[in-house]
Amino acid sequence: MIDFRLPSLGADMDAGTLLEWKIKPGDTVKRGDIIAIVDTAKAAVEVEIWQDGTVFELLAEPGTRLAVGELMANLLEPGEQPGAQPGAQPSSAARPASRVPPTTPVPPAADGAVKPGAPPVSTGMQAPGPRKAASPAARRRARECQVDIEQLTGTGPHGAVTIDDVERAAARAKSTREIGKEAGDRQLAMRQAIASAMARSKREIPHYYLFETISMRRAVDWLAEENARRPITTRLLLSALQLRAVALALRQFPDLNGFWQDGAFVPAAGIHIGVAIALRQGGLIAPALRDADKKGLDELMQALADLVKRTRAGSLKSSEMSDPSVTVTNLGDQGVEAVFGVIYPPQVALIGFGRVVERPWAEQGALRAAPVVTASLAADHRASDGHRGARFLAALRELLQKPEDL
Amino acid sequence: MTEQALRELVMSILKSIAPEVEEGELVAGKALRDQVDLDSMDWLNFLVAIHERSAVDIPESDYARLATLDDIVTYLVRKTR
Secondary structure, three states: EEEEEEEOOOOOOOOEEEEEEEOOOOOEEEOOEEEEEEEEEOOOOEEOOOOOOOEEOOOOOHHHHHHHHOEEEEEEEEOOOOOOOOOOOOOOHHOOEEEEEEOOOOOOOOOOOOOOOOOOOOOOOOOOOOOEEEEEEHHHHHHHHHOOOOHHHOOOHHHOOOOHHHHHOOOOOOOHHHHHOOOHHHHHHHHHHHHHHHEEEEEEEOOEEEEEEEEEHHHHHHHHHHHHHHHHHHOOOHHHHHHHHHHHHHHHHHHHHHEEEOEEEEOOOOEEEEEEEEEEOOOOOOOOEEHHOOOHHHHHHHHHHHHHHHHOOOOOEHHHHHHHOEEEEHHHHOOOOOOOOOOOOOOOEEEEEEEHHHHHHHOEEEEEEEEEEEEEEEEOOOOHHHHHHHHHHHHHHHHHOOHHOO | OOHHHHHHHHHHHHHHHHHHHHOOOOOOEEHHHOOOOOOOOHHHHHHHHHHHHHHHOOOOOHHOOOHHHHHHHHHHHHHOO
8 A cells, every 4th residue: 555645845835735636546547647736835736646556545635734744645556456445544543743733624615615714723733741942032933923832843952942943833824824815815925935944044054155257158159049040939048058057067066966954965866956936926936847957958948938837827746846956046137147045945055147248258368248147156065165166166167168068 | 910900919918928017007119128027938938929929930139129019019010011
């Protein structure tokens, strides 16, 4: 029997509301199939399954709020015979301790839509016990956020409640209140999610910053020539070229592509570049362009266009939300020359591009005007040092000098 | 297509990409990308949609001539004539 649990939806999302099932008991599913839609503060996420199997039992009702890691369904492995009747095994036994408290399940509305007004709950509750160990700062933050500190599970030393625990609980309670409400409230929930992730980043990650001004003469000329040959429907953007260069450079620097977890760096299995995409109504999402280094320039351009379109439409896949291993932000369209980013935890690096501008450029003793771009690296000093970061930017610069090889 | 029809086409495509745009608030002679928040992906999608619905080919070397709403309409009028 396969336990299917709600997968991670990114570091700043620890719960979602089940909107609908795309499967029913008896259905055969293949790895990568969309099996459910789960709503979060950022998007309606299409949840993919990562194993083949046959659906045995659905364990969550649409309208229910689920914590990441919570059991959603049981599936039979290919060839497996059902050994028990549905419901024979008490499914609650398999539920993780972080289960959202029983007040949460919202009775689905008759039409299956999510009912607004789910009671605001602080998740991760435990039975009230002796006074919790917590720092004065955490207690103060709890009062500000109206979070009951006694109800929290501490992740600090000896189970002490940390500021992080408080803010996560506050964000959860906040997003619970927001789910199912107006779009304006959704924005508020997104703001809260961004606030929580970025505050954690600046509190925990010792950032170092490097930048390099890179001549884009060859890249710009090559792109103009290439696009002149192409119909408008297959033209390339400079940002696709830059993403391709970043993906190839990261192959040589696996220590910038991964996660800081439990006090150590864990390299990522693939180069899944989180692309920061601004939303028209405000806020941003950085979903993953998966296996970016394995996609050729054309494929990467198509994948980027598709990702931007689906992000703006609010329809992303769980794999895109859960596992970006590094982030690229491009603020060139907004007209700034450089951006020094805030790393999205638990990632360890963020690469930023500014606008391509014409500047006097000296090369081989001659001075002429050249289009240049400022590429920056914000990296986690726990995971890498400036020396490595500098070599990464140099590799990126060299790759952008040979656009025809990208 | 008449100039008016082309203008309406361009506006409807623009609104599909940037729904917050109100035609009355656009200054027709001022650069579009200074008035509407269009990044390079939006801009490409905008031009692709114009190409698909007017059958006008827009080489990249012409992008610079398409700054304002008036520029775009004039360009399309000339190309569809």
